[in-house]
Amino acid sequence: MKIQRTETPGPRPGWLILFVALAIVLITVWYRESDTGPLHRVQSGVQVVVAPIEAGGELLTRPVRGLFAWAGDLGVSRSQLEELRKQNQSLRVRVAELEEARLENERLRALVDLPKARELQSVAAHVIGRPTNSWDGVIVIDRGSTQGIGVGMPVIGPQGLLGQTVAVAAGSAKVRLITDQRSGVAALVQRTRAEGIVRGSIDGRMTLDFVEMDARVKKGDVVITSGIGGIYPKGLPIGEVSEARREANALYQEIRVQPASNPARLEEVLVIVGEPATVVPQGGE
Amino acid sequence: MKRAIPAIASIFVATLLQAGLAPYMSIGGVTPNFLLLVVVTLALTTGPTEGAVAGFVAGLLFDMLGTGPLGPMALVLSATGYFAGLLHEQMFAEGWLLPITVLAIAALSAEVAYGLLLGLLGEGAPFWQSFFTKMLPAAVYNTALALLVYPWLARFLRHERPMKTFRRLA
Numbered sequence: 204m205k206i207q208r209t210e211t212p213g214p215r216p217g218w219l220i221l222f223v224a225l226a227i228v229l230i231t232v233w234y235r236e237s238d239t240g241p242l243h244r245v246q247s248g249v250q251v252v253v254a255p256i257e258a259g260g261e262l263l264t265r266p267v268r269g270l271f272a273w274a275g276d277l278g279v280s281r282s283q284l285e286e287l288r289k290q291n292q293s294l295r296v297r298v299a300e301l302e303e304a305r306l307e308n309e310r311l312r313a314l315v316d317l318p319k320a321r322e323l324q325s326v327a328a329h330v331i332g333r334p335t336n337s338w339d340g341v342i343v344i345d346r347g348s349t350q351g352i353g354v355g356m357p358v359i360g361p362q363g364l365l366g367q368t369v370a371v372a373a374g375s376a377k378v379r380l381i382t383d384q385r386s387g388v389a390a391l392v393q394r395t396r397a398e399g400i401v402r403g404s405i406d407g408r409m410t411l412d413f414v415e416m417d418a419r420v421k422k423g424d425v426v427i428t429s430g431i432g433g434i435y436p437k438g439l440p441i442g443e444v445s446e447a448r449r450e451a452n453a454l455y456q457e458i459r460v461q462p463a464s465n466p467a468r469l470e471e472v473l474v475i476v477g478e479p480a481t482v483v484p485q486g487g488e
Numbered sequence: 489m490k491r492a493i494p495a496i497a498s499i500f501v502a503t504l505l506q507a508g509l510a511p512y513m514s515i516g517g518v519t520p521n522f523l524l525l526v527v528v529t530l531a532l533t534t535g536p537t538e539g540a541v542a543g544f545v546a547g548l549l550f551d552m553l554g555t556g557p558l559g560p561m562a563l564v565l566s567a568t569g570y571f572a573g574l575l576h577e578q579m580f581a582e583g584w585l586l587p588i589t590v591l592a593i594a595a596l597s598a599e600v601a602y603g604l605l606l607g608l609l610g611e612g613a614p615f616w617q618s619f620f621t622k623m624l625p626a627a628v629y630n631t632a633l634a635l636l637v638y639p640w641l642a643r644f645l646r647h648e649r650p651m652k653t654f655r656r657l658a
Binding site for chain 2: 214215216218219222223225226227228229230233234242245246249253256257259260261263264267268332333334335336337338339341369370377379384385404405406407
């Protein structure tokens, strides 16, 4: 009597080798092709399909997120309230000073007949998607190429610069945040005009790199875009210096920057359109 | 073909969850990876070849959802699916400790491999910074989710097969 073979078939490493080879080919082609190459187009096509799902997720989870935000705000202590009152008072004084400066500026401009500063054209958009994985600092907005949005356009939130569009489909676009490790923005410290590059990191913290040791930078200094590189217009707030250190024998200062905009709670953004820009895949400007 | 339907359905649902729900389950910048959970569960319940196929497809979908290069997660999940599938014969229908341990190891290995691969491609970040802020927390998060998801998913994906080897009866 013939005994039947009852063991399940053993592992076939040929399949693994095939898929590993295929993945390597895909990676190579993706890097070698241009932004309009077939693999990039497929990725954009997937974005078109996925955008409504992301928008659905945003809509469905909004009440739960609102509840969490409300619960989080309940924890504001008495000392924090006192601090906010003080901050409010000093900001009122500052607003009055700035209003005075604005009026003076207007008078001087009229006097010397300076051309009006460049007006920034913008398109408002809703945030419909957040990063789908831990490694990607990207949000999705509900405006795309049909609304005049292109790749490489700066995106701002209510408090300042957020990032840059990196992939655009017909009705949606992906925005790489300035906190992402692949982002870099030419910046300067508003008070002292010290120049550097603001870089993101894997944990979402930002640093201001390449600031000379003799430049005066302190905690609380406002960091703005310098306009160098031509991607971001000059003067957009990026954040505030949260820590500035000078290490002995170091070439540059170690400066941490707290982002002006918190993308986690953002619901609306503005895309600055009009000027053609370029996307720098690594390191921004 | 009939056997492939639950696997295809699981990967499809995991992709929907990854795009629509995972971003809002993010804790401290760490987002769960539903596709990884499906691939490892599928590999443990069906075998290495199926694990590698599912890993490649799921990884490619994962790559397409992001803005990074196409292929790194496909490579990582193919290998993860294959190696997890090698343990398929050791899995018992009623056991949960071994599969969860395998899932935890697979989750950490996949995150580390993905981070290293991104680093190799010039897209990553310093290793130890990534390890403590992304890889390890993501592995813990995915394992915690696996505790909830694995029993149901494994039941859905498991093929009805007769016990064929002594090892499975032991």
